[in-house]
Amino acid sequence: MAKYHRIIMNGESYYREYRYGSDSYGEMLSEEELVHMLLEEVVDEEIEISEREIESALRRIPDREDRYLLQNYIRCLERVGRE
Template identity: 50%
Template sequence: MTKYHKITMNGKVMYREFDPTTGYYENEMITEEDLVEQLLEEAVDSEIEIDEEEIDRAINYIPSSFQREMVQNYIAYLQAVIESH
């Protein structure tokens, strides 16, 4: 995992990649905003968008009330799993 040093110069906070095996700095100094963006790009594998209104509309198209309820219960279960982590 890449390591960074937090460097404060004249009250301005910047970050710079540091290689502990060589003891040298790599690349240029970057802002905290740029560092967060870079780390998120490396860490986030995929992006999932959920439109609850679209899901509700799709569920309402299911003709069987039993099957509709099964889908709603499964979605509620998945939401509970997500919120517990």
């Protein structure tokens, strides 16, 4: 993965890729541009979650204990997601 140097000009942060082998820099990027570029590189798949579909799937689980276990697990994930 590329390494970047943070450059602060007039209180604004910019980032430039630093190439150690050639001791050179890439183009200057804003933080928003860098984050967008890095996310495109590392995000493999987008998964959309529908609460309605999850609730429907939970209701179709015949075993009450399995259903209860999954409901608790989902609540735990929701709490972790809010932290």
